Amino acid sequence: MPKRGGGRIRTWRPAGEHYEHDDRAHSNNIRRVSFKPGSNKGKNKFNNWNNAKLLLDDDVNMGGEGGGMVEYKKSSFRGRGGRLGSPTPRSAHKKKFYAGILPWYQVVIPYGAKHEKDIMLKSLLSYISPEIFIPHYFKVEGNAVSFYVDDAKIAEKLFYADRKITMPNGFKLILIIRNSVPRININAEMQEKMKLAMAKRYNATTKALDLTKFHGDPELVDVFCALFRPIIMLAAIDIIAENIPDLEALNLNDNKLHGMEHLKVLSAKFKHLKILYLGDNRIPSIASLESLKSLALVELYLKGNPLVNRFNDHESYVSDVRRKFPKLLRLDGEDLPPPIGFDVPEDVSLPPMQQSFLIDPSGQELVREFLKQYFAIYDSESRQPLLDAYHESATMSMSANYLSSDNRNNTQRLNAYISNSRNIMRITDRESRRRYLKTGRLQVVSFLSDLPKSTHDLMGFAVDLLVFKPTMLVLTMNGIFKEHFTNGTPMRSFHRTFVIVPNAGGGFCIINDVLFITNVTKDQENKAFKAPEVTQPATPAVAVAPNIITPAMSALAVSTPSQDDTHKMMLNMLCQQTGMNDHWSINCLQETGWDYQRALFIFNQLQSEGKIPPEAFVK
Template sequence: MPKRGGRLRNWKPNDHFEHDDRSHSNNTRRVSFKTNTNKGKNKFRSWNDASQLLLDGDIDMGASGGQGPNRKGFRTRGGRLGSPAPRPAARKKFIAGLLPWYQVIIPYGAKHEKDVILRVLLSYLSPDVFIPHYYKINGNAAVFYVDDVKIAEKLFYADRKIVMSDGFKLVVIVRNSVPNVVIDDSMKEKMKLAMAKRYNAATKALDLTKFHADPDLCDIFCALFRPMIMLAAIDIIAENIPDLEALNLNDNKLHGIEHLKIMCPKLKNLKILYLGDNRIPFLGSMDPLKPLPLVELYLKGNPMVKRFSDHDIYVSDVRKKFPKLVRLDGVDLPPAIGFDVSDEVSLPPNKQWFLIDQGGQTLVRDFLTQYFAIYDSDSRQPLLEAYDETAMLSMASTYLTGDMRNAPENKLNAYISKSRNIMRITERESRRRYLKIGKLQVVSFLSDLPKTKHDLLGFAVDLPVFTPGMIVLTMNGVFRETNVNGNPTRAFHRTFVIVPNSNGGFSITNDMLFVTNTTREQESKAFSSGTPDQPIVPQPAQVVQAPVVPTPQPALHDDNQRMMLNMLGQQTGMNEHWSINCLQETGWDYQRALFIFNQLQSEGKIPAEAFVK
């Protein structure tokens, strides 16, 4: 038995106290006034000094008065008795740990039954209650764990405030600590049995709420906030219920959930996930779960939710990560605005061109053939006839991201110096200067650009607007510079806005050009002999000619044809025979018929007798 002035050796988990000098016995302790012969060499230490009870590697919670490891023992001045007592040590405060679990040690707790210890603690903490996890006797001490920081704090301050039936005050030591665990086959089998009773086969739902508190797991530490335990649980789920659709992980002290990304490939059918009342700090922590096709999510009770002062912003940000959500935190969400399609719907095949009206196909072919034949020639001056008097043109150019600009063939100096990139040119006068207005400025500007040869067969063309009053034509493609060393290949995007002119024809009123370097794929396919889809300009188009001599026309079949015939006659001035002829040639497509009439009229190909009524 240690002497009163001696030191208590460090307490190990399997150690026990040989003698409890606090217990009553028939032999009363003798009081001695003998002078201390140790001359102050030994410090007085309480049997209840918490520093003697801390295990290696555990976190000191800042014990209450007398429990700290730096507590100095009482010693009189010069080692003599009778000197004034030192000032009492300041009472230390409870410091919450980083982990959500706390170990509670009751020295000499083995003297009392488990129910007695827990009853006096619950009585002291009333009305609060707690669940003692993994209660056991270790030597002469009772040890258990709690998973609530508020309960841990109250137990911390309960030290020496509870008087037991033997008259001694109960010592309570609280420290931030997590039970040790070894995941073996025996533990996995117990986890599997606990999950089996929590699984609802009818709804394919598994409820793992507060899994560590399951009565069937009372003898093992099975907290899902430990990544190794969570991963073991996911493996069990994937092996036994791979078609799981709903999983409840509420109240499991989850913090970092990066490791939960393993659920995405293993639980592909998971649509409902509950993560409420955990410790997830930020919404960004949910990114590993984005591949899951979730339709319902519960996050209430996590610190991340409190970070949003505006609930609408919170809902919006969650929906950005999980666009298929229809229910969040137990509340139905309004229908999302989007263009999402079901997984079973196959997208239409990729096409090289799109025409809002097939009647414009002939016009598009003619325009592209004629325009780029002149553009790729030695002189671009004939393009003056293609532009309106007040036409405008702007050109922008930039390099591709990650492009090797130092390569001579990739330099875009001829375009960058004239680029009207409004993201970089912010001064109003400069923007105006780079905008070419009037057909003389437009054609002069185009004439100064490098000579080219366009790959007409590789054009991707869209015709989004086709009306008698306006045509919008956009295209992507590649061209080769013919007067530059190495004949570099460039990629371009161009938009033309075309309107009728006073001569019965059409003119370009707006031209927007963008030039950059080609990608490797574009360069490898440039000027190839064929394309997978029918090209918009496979060959020079044939102009639809109006017949020279009118032929007998069949009777009209419905009121709609009669109405189109009257409208075309009023707008063109042609007689009924020629109007019917024009409509029949275009398959009774009024817009196409009017368009072709204007084109042929501008070329002088409609005879005078077509206007004789």
């Protein structure tokens, strides 16, 4: 016995010429049933209405297949007699709307051409009220009509309105919703229409162009001009750059923008653009704004984008946006606190890099001699002579650490330094911190003598003289040294700070010594202990404290600065601080026995009393 469920096959007419559907009864429309064996094998071969290619020509770009598709629940239906495999009744079919990735949806109404356009659209608007929509790019194709909507919420309401709207003549509207965009064809005619629309939206007084919901402009009612499509956005930018090169403000609100990479051309096309509105779009994250960071924006509007909802608090949101646009003064319509920065012109270049910095060039020779003598003793067989270089109450601390992400650390261990490292980030106990701090010159020199023997690369030193006064000097240096009597004679990098003060004998000595040691980088290792390529003096051009020479250092046969050098330094400093000429400055120093602090005190006292004559400042 043949299987039940077979039916006759309809003869389909060409696309666009749809049959009348049988919502009304017709006396001549008699349904015929055939029980012949093998008639379609019990399956209905009718095409699904969701196949929109039956409704529109194939050459129309229908876009993706994401949203608005009907989902049927797959299940075996047991009929009234309990027999499996019976045809599933229409009530068992469930369809569900899925929002697509594209912001546009095509609405197809088969047999829609049989109805008055205004009556049909009013019926649709009445059904989804209070929501409203604009039927973009309305088109008639045979018996079917189609148009586009630009809102997923509207598309969903229309999707569920399928066969629920009855027209005055008794027919029910069939609505087919697809996630699709209209066909794009940018030609001269379309560009001319875009120009006309932009001309009405441009304010010459403020040099501002408002392209809010640009695709909905009356000038563009019959062309697809959605700016979220990169090809259309780039065409619009070219038109703006050609006609408004000095544009300062651009409003792109409510244009369904999501991808922003192609907008990096804005910084090249519009040098004066300061205000940009991107509200009510689909920008997913702050990272999407990377292509715009070259713009020197002072105002930005982002409210209404998904990226705003990614932040838990407003402060983090403002901070992240300002990290992209440091000059921003206004965000989402609210004023921001002034940015913290340097008030310098953008075209100012940084000064050239120099190996050493001197707060006062007059200290260069003295510092150079100090470095030669100090490290000559430090790198000798015995470091005991350094006792005379330190103050009785001198303090000294040393810390060591490995370079991060350096795979050579395993072969160049810092065991000789780590065990005595006073790294206060790790040593939090007060007693331990005190124990690792060396106090008094005996402890200091004894500790230095226990460190590995070394040879320093004096030509590679980078030295900064930060403070240069008769009462105190601060000297910092970076450099490389090589260890002796250690396997592999490894190289180390160091940073050292000396604080130097006058001593009782009329000279200077180290009151504080801070040393940091780590491994060298590969670049430092390649450049260490090599002659400099630039033409410079044989000794490093460094700035060091004056007259820090001690009797032990004098034994190195290096010329010791004379008392005249010290007096000359005091004279120069007093002239700079007081503004007096050399004659009056020398008299002031001589009368105070070359006590700089006393001379400066007396000058300030006499100056406040008005007893210093004007000729003292004539140079």
